[in-house]
Amino acid sequence: MEKQYNPREFHPPLSGAGPKEAIDFEKGGGLVPAVVQExxxxxxxxxxxxxxxxxxxxxxxxxxHYYxxxxxxxxxxxxxxxxxxxIREILIDCDGDTILYIVEQxxxxxxxxxxSCFFRRLSN
Amino acid sequence: MEKQYNPREFHPPLSGAGPKEAIDFEKGGGLVPAVVQExxxxxxxxxxxxxxxxxxxxxxxxxxHYYxxxxxxxxxxxxxxxxxxxIREILIDCDGDTILYIVEQxxxxxxxxxxSCFFRRLSN
Known part of the structure; x- marks a missing residue:
């Protein structure tokens, strides 16, 4: 069975926030980490x-796209x-220094x- | 309805990999990003x-715990x-430079x- 994950249930849009104002690229020297979720x-x-x-x-x-x-x-x-x-959704975090791409892979x-790149376990 | 996500379906353990050998802390000056998933x-x-x-x-x-x-x-x-x-699981990525904590929040x-910290949307 396909498990459904719908980020709209959890992430109401913040109106008026564009990428330039909302994302702090300076903190990481021009780069921010992007988590990628299916x-x-x-x-x-x-x-x-x-x-x-x-x-x-x-x-x-x-x-x-990435750097x-x-x-x-x-x-x-x-x-x-x-x-x-x-890309299905692009979300940003509270601090504006991390991005979440929700994608069809x-x-x-x-x-x-x-x-997934996360196929090794350290603990269980 | 509670949606179930079971990383064990996707992430077979890699035997013999301990944290010290598996994680590249040097690349990021002693730090690696940890994605946190519920x-x-x-x-x-x-x-x-x-x-x-x-x-x-x-x-x-x-x-x-974080830094x-x-x-x-x-x-x-x-x-x-x-x-x-x-903590329910700790996974590491293919390059050993990112960690995924799967947690009960x-x-x-x-x-x-x-x-979630990701409550702002840039696109849809």
Whole structure:
């Protein structure tokens, strides 16, 4: 059975808050962490980093874009693998320093082929 | 109806990986981001930061501990508010540079009184 997760139940929109005013990019040197959660299942798929341009492109195109800290460049998730992420919601946290992408994931989110990058357990 | 989210369906344990070997604390100057997800609903509640000691205390005590970047000190979630987080699972990502706490949340997770810190929407 498909487990349904509907963030609208929990996250009423804040009217009037646009990305420029609402997000504190300065705190992290131009980057904020983006948690990525799968629409429908609620599974946490990955965490990546976003700068203003990556956020803008994600909102404009409807597909998740990030900024790679190791390669120092913008990337579109799935550009080479085809494992794209269609944006369903973008939420920001109370401090404006973390983003939550809720996405429809095509294929596995993880480069290892795992559905989620979080496939190792430290405790139980 | 309570929506059930069971990470065991998705995240088989990796035997033999302990925290010291598995987590790259150096990349982020001693800290890694910890995504916090509610057991049972799958709701993403917050993101905070963890150093080795915070992770150790979380595992040892069974309650979520973090490291505050602004106050430069270790803190136990709910120590003053009572809004504690009982750890159900700790997962780490493929790169070993992000942690996922799956918790039973007492009261709201957010200091604003919201259930989740992610209560503002940028797009829909």
């Amino acid at each position: 629409w429908g299942t609620g599974m946490v798929l990955m965490l990546a980093w976003v700068n203003k341009e990556a956020l803008f492109l994600s909102m404009e195109t409807g597909y998740a 790679s800290r190791s390669r120092n460049k913008l990337w579109k998730k799935g550009e080479t693998s085809g494992h794209i992420q269609k 095509t294929g596995p989110a993880c480069h290892t082929g795992a559905k | 057991w049972g609903t799958g709701m993403v509640l917050m993101l905070a930061w963890v150093n080795k000691e915070a992770l150790f205390l979380s595992m040892e005590t069974g309650y979520a 505050s970047r602004s106050r430069n000190k270790l803190w136990k979630k709910g120590e003053t508010s009572g809004h504690i987080q009982k 007492t009261g709201p997770a957010c200091h604003t009184g919201a259930k």
